[in-house]
Amino acid sequence: MPTTRAPRRDATENRAALLAAARVELNLDADATLDTIAVRAGLSRRAVYGHFATRDELLRELITTGATRVATAVSSVDHADPVVRLALIASRLWSEVENIRVMALFAVRGPLKGETAEALAPLRERVAAAIAQGGAAGSVRRDIPVARLARLVEDAALTALTESAREPISGIEGHRLVMLLVLGTVGMDAASAAALIDGHPELTWTDR
Amino acid sequence: MPTTRAPRRDATENRAALLAAARVELNLDADATLDTIAVRAGLSRRAVYGHFATRDELLRELITTGATRVATAVSSVDHADPVVRLALIASRLWSEVENIRVMALFAVRGPLKGETAEALAPLRERVAAAIAQGGAAGSVRRDIPVARLARLVEDAALTALTESAREPISGIEGHRLVMLLVLGTVGMDAASAAALIDGHPELTWTDR
DNA sequence: TTTATCTTGCACATTGATGTGCAAGATAGT
DNA sequence: ACTATCTTGCACATCAATGTGCAAGATAAA
Numbered sequence: 344m345p346t347t348r349a350p351r352r353d354a355t356e357n358r359a360a361l362l363a364a365a366r367v368e369l370n371l372d373a374d375a376t377l378d379t380i381a382v383r384a385g386l387s388r389r390a391v392y393g394h395f396a397t398r399d400e401l402l403r404e405l406i407t408t409g410a411t412r413v414a415t416a417v418s419s420v421d422h423a424d425p426v427v428r429l430a431l432i433a434s435r436l437w438s439e440v441e442n443i444r445v446m447a448l449f450a451v452r453g454p455l456k457g458e459t460a461e462a463l464a465p466l467r468e469r470v471a472a473a474i475a476q477g478g479a480a481g482s483v484r485r486d487i488p489v490a491r492l493a494r495l496v497e498d499a500a501l502t503a504l505t506e507s508a509r510e511p512i513s514g515i516e517g518h519r520l521v522m523l524l525v526l527g528t529v530g531m532d533a534a535s536a537a538a539l540i541d542g543h544p545e546l547t548w549t550d551r
Numbered sequence: 552m553p554t555t556r557a558p559r560r561d562a563t564e565n566r567a568a569l570l571a572a573a574r575v576e577l578n579l580d581a582d583a584t585l586d587t588i589a590v591r592a593g594l595s596r597r598a599v600y601g602h603f604a605t606r607d608e609l610l611r612e613l614i615t616t617g618a619t620r621v622a623t624a625v626s627s628v629d630h631a632d633p634v635v636r637l638a639l640i641a642s643r644l645w646s647e648v649e650n651i652r653v654m655a656l657f658a659v660r661g662p663l664k665g666e667t668a669e670a671l672a673p674l675r676e677r678v679a680a681a682i683a684q685g686g687a688a689g690s691v692r693r694d695i696p697v698a699r700l701a702r703l704v705e706d707a708a709l710t711a712l713t714e715s716a717r718e719p720i721s722g723i724e725g726h727r728l729v730m731l732l733v734l735g736t737v738g739m740d741a742a743s744a745a746a747l748i749d750g751h752p753e754l755t756w757t758d759r
Numbered sequence: 760t761t762t763a764t765c766t767t768g769c770a771c772a773t774t775g776a777t778g779t780g781c782a783a784g785a786t787a788g789t
Numbered sequence: 790a791c792t793a794t795c796t797t798g799c800a801c802a803t804c805a806a807t808g809t810g811c812a813a814g815a816t817a818a819a
Contacts, residue, residue, distance in 0.1 A: 348788065351788070351794055353786070354794075357795085357796090373660065377778095386796075386797095387798075389796075389797065389798075390796050390797075392778070397777080398778090486745060491718070494717065495711075498714070499710065505706070506699065506702060520695070523694070524703065528732065530735065530740060533738030533739075535740070537694060557818070559763090559765065559817055561766095562765060565765085585807070594766075595766070595768075597766075597767065597768075598766050600808070601765065604808095605807080606806090760819095761819080762817105764817080765815080766816090768811105768812095768814100772810105773808080774805105774808100775806095777804080778802085781799095782797100782798095783796105784796085784797075785794105785796070787793095788793080
């Protein structure tokens with residue numbers, strides 16, 4: 344009986360490289376080819392099929408791991424003030440820009456729509472909860488129904504992330520921009536939003 | 552010499568129907584097939600080629616006519632207060648939802664990127680001008696460079712238009728939502744934005 | 760009614776991308 | 790060094806969508 348040997352190190356590395364390449368390439372072009380992705384990962388298109396049965400499977404993995412990262416990044420957010428909490432969430436999203444953009448992409452388009460939206464559900468819930476609480480406290484606008492405002496807040500964050508792809512933006516600026524847009528969408532004026540950010544050390548940009 | 556006869560009435564109607572169908576269908580699915588579009592227009596796929604040489608030509612026409620409509624809708628906007636002007640522009644965009652969405656689509660994606668962006672240039676300029684003026688007057692935030700803020704404002708408007716596709720929204724509400732988001736992005740708090748809208752009769756919703 | 764104009768249906772060529780089979784070569788585990 | 794594991798390159802099958810040619814039929818203009 345031939346005892347199975349351990350998987351080769353380079354193989355697992357290549358698998359990871361493929362996922363990373365897909366993330367990068369899909370951020371550049373939503374219709375990126377398998378070949379494009381493989382080449383960027385330093386492999387041939389044929390080799391991809393040694394790691395993933397189909398293109399969709401690669402994307403599926405990309406999405407689920409991305410969703411996990413985002414979920415954990417956001418789950419650790421906690422703060423009494425719901426508005427600060429929203430800013431914190433925005434802040435975390437910035438650190439996951441590439442993942443978020445890919446997921447936003449497939450949440451709208453293609454056969455993985457359902458799964459992607461589902462994977463992002465926890466994020467939606469946290470945002471909606473913060474908005475509801477903020478509305479009750481009077482610190483968040485009440486002229487837009489909670490569910491809708493939650494979607495708009497997501498879009499606002501996404502806008503900032505997309506902007507960062509259009510024109511290069513530094514880490515600090517991007518980080519601040521996401522928070523500003525989210526707070527603005529929630530009904531806060533620009534000056535107050537800036538003050539709130541500067542008044543809370545946990546909202547300061549830290550590189551890693 | 553055979554004097555050419557006038558084009559048939561149904562033919563020109565069908566041409567228009569094709570463009571309309573494309574607009575609708577592309578709003579539902581960015582990757583809509585020529586066949587899908589033709590069927591919605593009540594024609595066969597083959598008939599499309601009697602009106603447009605290629606798929607791209609159909610889209611090109613859709614975009615240029617759309618751009619013209621948007622341009623004229625926005626060009627008539629004029630108001631001393633730059634912020635009100637922005638709200639007015641937002642208001643006009645709402646009346647061109649479908650056109651705008653299609654154009655936003657092709658401004659990012661596909662071979663018509665360049666043309667689409669170019670066709671939207673006048674809109675961009677007007678927004679940027681209003682922002683610059685508002686910044687000087689102190690009624691618009693100055694913590695974000697004008698060009699970038701102009702893009703973000705466009706995105707904010709687009710967000711509202713997209714939201715209207717996600718969940719049905721009445722004309723009045725949609726109209727108001729676009730303005731609210733634009734004003735919020737420009738730095739205004741929710742209450743002031745609402746007050747501004749309600750205080751200016753030219754910002755009132757009119758069905759037509 | 761006559762006739763040019765449009766539409767249709769079908770067959771077919773083309774293109775671009777995905778997915779498979781297989782043999783030969785490269786590489787890491789043992 | 791031996792060998793399982795990966796990668797490669799090429800050929801090939803498949804699929805969906807675009808674009809063409811052509812003949813027969815429908816429809817509006819004259």
